[in-house]
Amino acid sequence: MNVLLLGGGGREHAIAWRLSQSRRLSKLWSAPGNPGTAAYGENVEGVAASDLDGVVALAARVRADLVIVGPEDPLAAGVTDRLVAAGVPVFGPSLAAAQIEASKAFAKLLMASAGIATSASAAFTDADAAKAHVRVAPYRVVVKADGLTAGKGVTVCDDIVQAEAAIDAAMRDRAFGAAGARVVIEERMYGRETSAHAFTDGVTVRHMPFSCDHKPALDGDRGPNTGGMGVYSPSGWLPDATAEAIRRDVTERAVRALAEAGRTFRGVLYPGLMLTAEGPRVVEFNARFGDPETEALLPRLRSDLLDICNAVAHGRLADVPVEWDAAATVGVMLASPGYPGPYPSGAPITGVEEVDADVQVFLAGAGRDERGRLVTAGGRVLCVVARGATVAEARVRAYDNVRRIHFEGAHFRTDIAARADEPLEVGSAGMPR
Numbered sequence: 001m002n003v004l005l006l007g008g009g010g011r012e013h014a015i016a017w018r019l020s021q022s023r024r025l026s027k028l029w030s031a032p033g034n035p036g037t038a039a040y041g042e043n044v045e046g047v048a049a050s051d052l053d054g055v056v057a058l059a060a061r062v063r064a065d066l067v068i069v070g071p072e073d074p075l076a077a078g079v080t081d082r083l084v085a086a087g088v089p090v091f092g093p094s095l096a097a098a099q100i101e102a103s104k105a106f107a108k109l110l111m112a113s114a115g116i117a118t119s120a121s122a123a124f125t126d127a128d129a130a131k132a133h134v135r136v137a138p139y140r141v142v143v144k145a146d147g148l149t150a151g152k153g154v155t156v157c158d159d160i161v162q163a164e165a166a167i168d169a170a171m172r173d174r175a176f177g178a179a180g181a182r183v184v185i186e187e188r189m190y191g192r193e194t195s196a197h198a199f200t201d202g203v204t205v206r207h208m209p210f211s212c213d214h215k216p217a218l219d220g221d222r223g224p225n226t227g228g229m230g231v232y233s234p235s236g237w238l239p240d241a242t243a244e245a246i247r248r249d250v251t252e253r254a255v256r257a258l259a260e261a262g263r264t265f266r267g268v269l270y271p272g273l274m275l276t277a278e279g280p281r282v283v284e285f286n287a288r289f290g291d292p293e294t295e296a297l298l299p300r301l302r303s304d305l306l307d308i309c310n311a312v313a314h315g316r317l318a319d320v321p322v323e324w325d326a327a328a329t330v331g332v333m334l335a336s337p338g339y340p341g342p343y344p345s346g347a348p349i350t351g352v353e354e355v356d357a358d359v360q361v362f363l364a365g366a367g368r369d370e371r372g373r374l375v376t377a378g379g380r381v382l383c384v385v386a387r388g389a390t391v392a393e394a395r396v397r398a399y400d401n402v403r404r405i406h407f408e409g410a411h412f413r414t415d416i417a418a419r420a421d422e423p424l425e426v427g428s429a430g431m432p433r
């Protein structure tokens with residue numbers, strides 16, 4: 001099969017790596033790709049994943065038998081619908097189904113109608129009404145721009161002043177562009193977070209193991225939120241009964257609700273959850289593989305990823321095995337200095353070839369300079385993923401290998417997965433203000 005993979009981050013490097021192990025893969029094309037995906041096929045320059053005309057033309061040119069969509073932006077722009085209309089099978093939801101990530105207000109309405117537990121919320125297109133709501137809300141709030149903001153449009157607030165400033169930033173100053181035309185004000189939740197991922201063709205659901213992202217930039221969960229500074233899988237602290245409740249009452253319920261609403265979801269559905277004193281509650285739904293979760297999950301997949309993606313695209317997921325191994329994985333992200341703020345690019349990266357043979361280095365914001373050297377080209381530069389019999393063992397191996405890779409100003413968290421063995425202690429869902 002000829003496969004066109006859209007995207008160019010660590011997630012796409014991990015997907016390309018697993019696709020390359022399929023006997024059914026004839027040729028892999030990536031747009032735009034990165035030096036990691038280039039190791040398994042051909043990168044196509046000049047076609048951004050969100051350039052719908054360019055993607056449709058490229059799929060025809062390379063005679064793609066399947067297009068796999070990595071990031072959320074092309075999904076929210078309707079790339080799946082355009083490709084399907086052109087007769088190309090796609091792994092990734094339609095524009096209508098992708099609203100579960102692209103509009104937080106839509107996701108909240110869907111959860112309310114389907115009985116999926118989440119925080120209290122209200123949506124506003126008027127900043128004064130949003131501020132009035134914040135002043136009387138009996139809990140601390142989270143202010144979210146309604147549309148896609150790569151995680152940046154979310155402000156977790158300690159008080160009313162902070163909440164009002166967040167509303168102004170999104171609605172008056174348009175800090176997140178059109179995504180802030182509407183804001184969703186949510187009750188702030190307290191507890192431990194986990195990510196649930198599942199493959200689905202809209203009928204059959206095959207759950208992946210649970211994983212945990214670490215979003216704040218600095219050790220101890222301090223500093224600004226990032227795209228994710230590290231990850232581990234499984235979430236061993238998650239009680240089996242809770243895991244089963246999430247699979248049944250969140251993921252499967254959402255897949256059914258979307259289908260009943262005429263928005264059949266095909267791809268990866270990924271709810272982010274908070275384990276609160278009242279039980280698991282949804283923080284957000286995502287309509288694609290998480291990043292960096294994918295980097296920790298795919299090394300645990302025993303089945304053929306291409307078979308799975310192809311089956312999803314054709315509505316035949318029930319026909320293929322989806323099996324996982326028992327090993328644990330830990331991924332540590334190396335970031336450019338200054339990230340998630342402004343950062344330099346072009347620093348040579350050394351030591352990637354020094355890592356152990358069974359350790360993966362998934363390149364994200366990395367490129368090649370004119371001499372062909374590997375250099376930094378983004379905020380999150382690469383993710384080092386190690387395996388172990390336990391998360392603790394994988395963690396030691398991950399950090400042992402991280403320290404062999406260098407670029408100027410590289411920073412990484414030193415506490416990824418450090419709390420993975422701590423038993424679950426849940427806070428109150430909504431603390432008083």
Ligand code: GLY
Pocket residue numbers: 151213227228286289290291292293
């Ligand atoms: N791990 C966060 C995300 O993929 O949105």
